[in-house]
Amino acid sequence: MTLDSLVELSDEEKLYILQRFDQFRQWRSLDEKRYCLVCGEIITGREIRVIRETSGKEPQRVTCPTEGCDAIPWEWAQPTDDVLIKIAMVELECRHLRLITRAGRALRSSTHKKTGTRSAETRPEPPFG
Numbered sequence: 001m002t003l004d005s006l007v008e009l010s011d012e013e014k015l016y017i018l019q020r021f022d023q024f025r026q027w028r029s030l031d032e033k034r035y036c037l038v039c040g041e042i043i044t045g046r047e048i049r050v051i052r053e054t055s056g057k058e059p060q061r062v063t064c065p066t067e068g069c070d071a072i073p074w075e076w077a078q079p080t081d082d083v084l085i086k087i088a089m090v091e092l093e094c095r096h097l098r099l100i101t102r103a104g105r106a107l108r109s110s111t112h113k114k115t116g117t118r119s120a121e122t123r124p125e126p127p128f129g
């Protein structure tokens with residue numbers, strides 16, 4: 001890690017910084033939401049981290065508030081209905097997939113027992129006479 005530290009800011013200051021760092025989309029208030037394309041979370045302007053080096057006076061960058069995610073403003077999309085629907089669908093799909101894998105595991109363990117009886121069926125019949 002570097003010597004970067006989080007900066008405590010007033011709402012006005014933070015909004016001003018967001019407007020300055022995010023040249024791609026407009027910030028009108030800290031309550032605006034963005035969809036982070038990197039971690040897939042919805043974040044608000046209030047949650048976004050402002051980071052500066054301990055030696056510097058000016059903030060260095062703004063990043064995604066999600067732990068382990070260092071996404072920067074151009075990786076944040078405005079959460080239109082379209083995006084929100086897509087997120088909901090992905091979540092549903094994940095849940096669906098988990099169910100399928102669980103069912104698949106149960107199925108495999110039940111078919112496993114049957115394989116032992118196979119040799120009895122294939123025993124050749126005794127020849128006549």
Ligand SMILES: [Zn+2]
Nearest residue numbers: 036039064069
């Ligand atoms: Zn993120």
